[in-house]
Amino acid sequence: MDKKLIIVVDYDQSWFVFWLNHFLKEMNIPAEAVSVTLLKDAQNCGWFDMLLLPIAIWGEDSIKLVGNLQEQKKPFAILVTPLDEMFSVLFEGVSEWLFWRKEEKFVAQRLKEVLGLYK
Structure with a gap:
């Protein structure tokens, strides 16, 4: 499987x-x-079963999706979410948190850096 960023x-x-x-x-x-x-499609997608790549997640329903991924012990790198920092303690497997509402410019820059790895 080639290196791919799934958003x-x-x-x-x-x-x-x-x-x-x-x-x-x-x-x-x-x-x-x-x-x-789309989140609604991703929750039933077979490619989650073989996911070994960084993933950026966006959306109010991220908790449910991240919980499912964590239960399956699938690695992922970045969670982009409008949720508050206090929720971060729920997800030990997330290596990087980006909070869109508070850090829009930083999030944009960081996503550009991540996307740069996939050139």
């Missing part, structure tokens, strides 16, 4: 997908290096 986007975050596509073009990252799926 899960909540239902109503189409602006985030638009923003992400802008960065992909700006950074000359091939589309096949990034997979974007």
